[in-house]
Amino acid sequence: MKHIALGVLGFAVFSGSALAQEREMILPVPQSAYSQAVKIKGGTLVFLSGVGPADEKGVLAAPGDFPGQVRATWANMRRVLAKAGGSLDDIVTMTVYTTERRWGEIFTDMRKEVFKTGYPSSAFMEARKLKTPGALLEIQAIAVLKE
Amino acid sequence: MEYWSNGRAMKTVMLTGFLLCLIGTLHGQELKKEFVDPMPQDSRSAAVKVKGGTMLFLAGHTASLPQVNVDHGNFEAQFNRVFDKIKTTLSQAGATFDDIVTMSVFLTDLRYIPEFNKLTREIFKKGFPAVTFVEVSHLARPQLIMEIQPIAVIP
Numbered sequence A: 001m002k003h004i005a006l007g008v009l010g011f012a013v014f015s016g017s018a019l020a021q022e023r024e025m026i027l028p029v030p031q032s033a034y035s036q037a038v039k040i041k042g043g044t045l046v047f048l049s050g051v052g053p054a055d056e057k058g059v060l061a062a063p064g065d066f067p068g069q070v071r072a073t074w075a076n077m078r079r080v081l082a083k084a085g086g087s088l089d090d091i092v093t094m095t096v097y098t099t100e101r102r103w104g105e106i107f108t109d110m111r112k113e114v115f116k117t118g119y120p121s122s123a124f125m126e127a128r129k130l131k132t133p134g135a136l137l138e139i140q141a142i143a144v145l146k147e
Numbered sequence B: 001m002e003y004w005s006n007g008r009a010m011k012t013v014m015l016t017g018f019l020l021c022l023i024g025t026l027h028g029q030e031l032k033k034e035f036v037d038p039m040p041q042d043s044r045s046a047a048v049k050v051k052g053g054t055m056l057f058l059a060g061h062t063a064s065l066p067q068v069n070v071d072h073g074n075f076e077a078q079f080n081r082v083f084d085k086i087k088t089t090l091s092q093a094g095a096t097f098d099d100i101v102t103m104s105v106f107l108t109d110l111r112y113i114p115e116f117n118k119l120t121r122e123i124f125k126k127g128f129p130a131v132t133f134v135e136v137s138h139l140a141r142p143q144l145i146m147e148i149q150p151i152a153v154i155p
Helices: A002-019 A066-083 A101-114 B002-027 B075-092 B110-120
Strands: A023-029 A034-040 A044-048 A091-098 A121-126 A137-145 B032-039 B044-051 B054-057 B100-107 B130-135 B146-154
Touching: A034 A091, A034 A121, A044 A066, A044 B100, A066 A101, A066 A137, A066 B032, A066 B044, A091 A101, A101 A121, A137 B130, B044 B100, B044 B130, B075 B110, B075 B146, B100 B110, B110 B130
Parallel strands: A091 A121, B100 B130
Antiparallel strands: A023 A034, A044 A137, A044 B044, A091 A137, B032 B044, B054 B146, B100 B146
């Protein structure tokens, strides 16, 4: 009996920890591909440095081409997240800095193509300048890995 | 019979011990931390991965003083004041600079980045946090040239 009780306890601990990974997208805004909040408990957090359209060697992709730079930024974020054992789907929040806020609509349209399992929370703003010369956007993200 | 009974007791003790260890591992607050792709030349990591620990979300810190219209000094003077204030905030929560996992750095001129990196190299000795630099046109007060908003994870 004791063994069964301990087994049940062990299972409860395991399933409790598995349930802790569930995330809830609160008040999603599908037309702009973000959620007002993302609720999540437990898990492994990944804090990313700002990621832009420049590759590992600092070479700028798609100069002057905003959609091209967005695609390059997703590719760079995928690379960093893969090194941490995650993917873009693990992102829970992002702050998007752009040099011109008029690109907001193009950006959100492109974000719809990337996030298929739920939208992260997000802030979008215009910065006077970004770190990489010629970069039109930079994204700072926090991810919680699915385990 | 006596022996069997002891054996069973032993087994139960061992199983309990094992399960307690398991519970400890799964629910413990022990912090696991990994610096992903550290870039020492840029004084930052591409990402910082953490599991467990206690999170501390800091406000944006500036060199601002209670008195208005005071000279906040040059970049290095403001940097030192900002990090002194961050240190005070961290210590209130039982944390140190080493616990910072990420920082948003808002500067009025990104040409300060090399100097910023040189100064942070002296602060982060155990590994570099993730960093995002953004140039903004104005901060809360006219004399301010930087605002830093960190997140820390305390073991």
